[in-house]
Amino acid sequence: MASRLYNVTVDCRDPRELARFWSAVLDYKVTYDDGEEVAIETVDEVGPALLFLRAPDSKVVKNRIHFDLAPDDHDAEVERATGLGATRVDIGQHEDEEVTWVVMADPEGNEFCILTPRQD
């Protein structure tokens, strides 16, 4: 392997606050924090870190890169994420029809999806 996916980096206004939200959602631990950049990783540090990076620009359109989450219990996780500061958002996904996932946004408006539970 020649390059490794090291961070998935999220521009944000408040790195600590957004890292707090995502570490609670995913049960990740903080592995770096200098106030401007906060990294969180799985407890065993497998896979890429999520790095929250303070950025001067604001979110203006729907993100083209988003996180899809596989929950243990779909409805319980939607409720738990809401309690942590997420909101349900409408990006035209027609939740009344064929769609099995729920689209939410994190406290800074970054869209993410809670899927149905997955075995793999």
Next chain:
Amino acid sequence: MASRLYNVTVDCRDPRELARFWSAVLDYKVTYDDGEEVAIETVDEVGPALLFLRAPDSKVVKNRIHFDLAPDDHDAEVERATGLGATRVDIGQHEDEEVTWVVMADPEGNEFCILTPRQD
């Protein structure tokens, strides 16, 4: 753990072409492909998949979520990524000064960074 990071999903015009690029850059394998959605994962399927999803809208601003890559050899990886279809881009990172990474864009313009080599 209550929710797992299952996919990092990238909206795109051409899922197969973008999956081809990223699987070559990261040495990932294709684990799903229905033409509209193409998933790639590490060879041992550890960590989230990257899911390339055909989307009707176009990229209009700098992405707020991007990939940071840790290379074995920085300059060689910049050259290899270029050969695979990446371009160097200027997002105001002042490469002549303190910055140790190179900002590039994939064939659909999604920004990513090639960092210096990492041991962890």
